[in-house]
Amino acid sequence: MQKITTYSFAKLSVFISCLLVNFLAVNAQEKTSLDEGWKFHFGNSAHPEKDFDYGNTLLLHKSNVFETTIISPKFVDTAWSKINVPHDWVVALPFVKSSTHEMDSHGYKPVGGLYPETSIGWYRKHFTVDKSKSNKRFEIQFDGIYRNAAIWINGFYVGTNFSGYLGKSYDITDYMNFDTENVMVVRVDATQSEGWFYEGAGIYRHVWLNSTDKIFIPEGGLFVHSEVKGKNAIVNIETTVQNNTFNTSNSTIYAYITDRNGKFIAKTSEQKITLASAKNTIVKQKLNLNNAHLWSLENPYLYKVISVVKSENKIVHQTKTRFGIRTLKFDAQEGFFLNGKHLKIQGTNNHQDHAGIGSALPDYMQYYRIKLLKKMGSNAYRTSHHAPTPELLEACDSLGMLVLDEQRLLNSSPEYIDQFERLIRRDRNHPSVFLWSIGNEEGGIQKTEYGKKIAQSLLAIQKDLDPFRTSTYAADMGNEFKGVNEVIPIRGFNYREYAVADYHRDHPNQPLLGTEMGSTVTTRGIYEKDSIRAYVPDQDITAPWWASKAETWWKLAAENDYWLGGFVWTGFDYRGEPTPYQWPNINSHFGIMDVCGFPKNIYYYYQSWWTNEDVLHISPHWNWPEKLGEPIDVWVNSNADGVELFLNGKSLGKKAMPRNSHLQWQVNYEPGTLEAIGYKKGKKITSKIETTGQVLIVVLSPDKNLLTADGKDATVINISLTDEKGREVPNANNMISFYLSGDAKIIGVGNGDPSSHEPDQCKVGAWQRSAFNGKCQVIIQAGKSVGSIKLEAKSNGLQSGSAIINLVKS
Structure with missing residues (x-):
């Protein structure tokens, strides 16, 4: 009894000390949202005089410009529009008919080189910081600006973030005011696009002001990975500590873990570190967890690790992150395994825009969209073709959705290496991220020695920063083993599903994944091709020349273990890239759901074979007064063993349901009730559609x-x-x-x-x-x-x- 009491007291003491850490850390550091209270005004990419004289005025000839230029704190912006970020200025622009590919691919919105008056955005933000914090280090953090954003603070140029998708942070300590307000200016240049789909423009993700001690853990400086040992796990914690003081520092560092409810579990010992001025070091520590909860799709269990730095016996910085413990296995013959359990990848590709709001999504919308995909039966999400917003990954961590996290371009220049490194450092603690992608469809180089060498360079970076995952590449190639495919650990297929079997035969030791599959084009609620309004039927019957119908690819993936699975193009419709039509279409037809997240009929095909839920769905609707007596093509999507169809109580026949397929009947239309009765392992399932009355x-x-x-x-x-x-x-x-x-x-x-x-x-x-x-x-x-x-x-x-x-x- 004495041993138990002593042990419990020791744990209680540690728990109390951890609570004290959290209390003291609030005073040691702050992360403050700067989303509210911005000013916005359009510039002009063609006329400097309409762009606040940008291009004419010498803004970079001195370190600081305190005149009345656009970047000066003295500049008068009271007449500018008041906005909050996230902000996408493109979504509010009108649609403009154009014959250029740039316009149709981006949803016919007037942004880009042809529209100088709506392709430059200026943002200004006024904020104050209390003088009591003047000894702190300050950093401005942008989670995402589209794109090519130049930033100034108090007239000082801070930097330019070229990427429209990866955020960036800047140390602004030397430029801060504590007796007067601070003014931040951001010029966003969207004249060049990065993708061939709707991308929006502006500060469309969150902005933060971070204050820390000058001995601190930098962004991306905490890396957590685990090893599962039976029912237990070893948690490895790697913490980077940086010294931005002008003197050598003697510090200590330790880490502790809590469960999903915040209950203390384990703590490392304190480790001493000595850092010279302007230097950093990586400290590696381990903790053992008994009876570890594994992160899974059904139970996405998240722990939290907190890494704490002390200097002169005071807490100066702590960083915390959620993490999950799980195992991944990719086998060329047997497929993918999560925590030792075989799992077929049932994924969707998605761009980041949503109806009404473009690319500036409130955090809640990430959870809403992932919930819709999970309900359909999807278990994986490919971030095509760029770094996702951090909140998307948090939603996938919390709800149980695997993520294929993708680099924007197959390029090993310093700019894209920097982007790839930032992507991995930012996202490597997310348990949902199970695989990296080093690029997508680089047709000009993917088959060449250029592609091979670039891939090798990127793979070396990935292995250095995250040796516990592997990578794929989304190749629009068939049975070809050249260029990127020679070195990529997991072969990705964009379409060409007909070539997968031959490729596996010829390269049996390389796991295979459908990185883009399907691409059926459908319009929700439309059942006849309409080239005037640019609609296609809402059934699995129409696909572009390069793609396939849903049943074509999924039957192959489902019935062959060497397929890891695949990602459908796409989960949701998205703005831009209208196919097979152009104007008046302003968004794609590829989605299993439309841009609002309303299901199309193909949704129920995937739900039938991607879930264990009882599915019995009849289409089309039953309102056809103009087709009285004419045959209607009726589809039934279901995972029942067999289905019988009835019209107004009369049987139209019973059919066995082929696995990974659907059933069809030709039914002469008469108003009333169309009912399906299915049996699934002896259980009766029913569904019906009716001729409705007038809308009321x-x-x-x-x-x-x-x-x-x-x-x-x-x-x-x-x-x-x-x-x-x-x-x-x-x-x-x-x-x-x-x-x-x-x-x-x-x-x-x-x-x-x-x-x-x-x-x-x-x-x-x-x-x-x-x-x-x-x-x-x-x-x-x-x-x-x-x-x-x-x-x-x-x-x-x-x-x-x-x-x-x-x-x-x-």
Whole structure:
């Protein structure tokens, strides 16, 4: 008993000391959001006089410019627009018809070299810092600016971030004011694009002001990886400590781990380090965890590690990160294993924009989108074709979604090596990241010695910074073993699914992954090809020449163990890259869901074979008064063993369900009820669709009814148009007007129509959007006042709908 009591007291003492660490760390360091209170104004890439004389004025001839130039704190910006970030200025621009490929690939928005007046954005931010913090080190952190952003603070040039996707941090200690306000200026140049899809423009991710002691752990300086030993795990903690003082420092460092609830588990001993001025070192420590919880898709268990630096017996800095313990195995014959369990990769590719809000997504939207993908049965997400926002990875960590994390370009120049290193250092602690990608479809070099050598250089960097994962490359090549494919550890196939078997036969020791598969093009709720409105049927029947239908690739992947699995192009529709049409299309048709996240029929094909849920889905709808007596092609997607179809109670026949396929009937149309009855392992499953009445009611369905009153939280409210019996009218396209009361704001609207040119962002008090085939969507962001808000949705001749959302303290 005495031993137990002593041990418990020791653990309690350590726990109390860890609480004290957290308390003291608040005073030792701060991470302050700078998202609010920015000023914004367009510049001009062609005319310096319309770009605040940028290009004419000598802004770099001295270290500091305190005149009345655009970068000077004295510059008057009171007439500029007031905005908060994240901010995407492109989403609010009108659609512009153009015959240039640049325009159609980016969603017909006027941004790029041809539109100088809307391709440069200037941002200014005024902020103050208390004089009591004048002995601290200060750093400005941008999570993402699209793109080529030049930054000044108090008239001093700080740096330029070339990448539109990878964030960057800058030490601004020497330029800080403590007796007067600080003014930060950012010039964003979006005249050149990085991708061939909608990318937005502006400071579209978070901005932070970080203050630390001058002995500190730099960004990306904490690396956690683990080794599973039976039921236990060894957690390896590598911490970089940097000394920015002008003297040699004698410090100590230790780390401790808590469980998902914050309960203390284990702590290392304190290790002494001596650092010369302007030097850094990496300290490696280990901790043993008994009965470790493994991170999995079903139970994404997250621990937290906190690394603490002390100097002169005071805590000067701590860094914490969540991490998960899991094992990964890629086998060329048997496939992929997570924690020793075989797992077929059921992935989707995705760009980062969403209906109504472009690329400037509130954090909540990352979780919303991942939840939709998981419900469909997807277990993996490829960040095509660039570094994701950090909040996406946090959502995948928390919800249980694997991530293929991708480098922007196959390039080993100093700029892209720096980007790759920043990507790995930033993301390597996320348990969701199971694989790196060094690039995508570099047709000019991927088969050459250039490609091979560049790949080898990038792979060496990956192995140095993260030897516990491996890499792939998304190659649009068939059975070809040359260039990148000669050296890449895991062969990635973009399409060419017909060549996978031959490649495996010829290279049996190289694991294979479908990095882009499928690419069926569909328009939600449309069942006939329409070249005028630029729609394609909402079934798995149309694919571009380079791609395949869903059933074609998935049957191959599902039935052959040597396929690790694959990633569908794409989970969601996205702006730009309209296929097979151009104008009036302004977004793609590739998604399993549309830009709002509303499922198309192909969703139920994947859900049938990617989940164990009972799926029985009938399409199309059953409102065809103009086709009375004519045959309708009826599809049933299901994972039942067999399905019988009935029209108005009369059997139309029973069919066995082929695995990884679907069923079809030709049914002569008559109004009424089309019902399917399936049996799955003896269990009866039923589903039906009905001919509806006229649209009568507007129905609102919020994703959540409680929001944190922090000015950042958000929710999606989906709108359906129904008849008097509550049945959604599948071809209703009524215009809906939205009225919001309370401390919140509408930040975007959408309906999933790939040819809609209605604005995604409206003037305050004039928000509206037409429904598209029975549905539309509103995205609301919370204010800061506790209380309730009300959204009303009204349409001429229809019964209005409303939803109450409550704002609560965090």
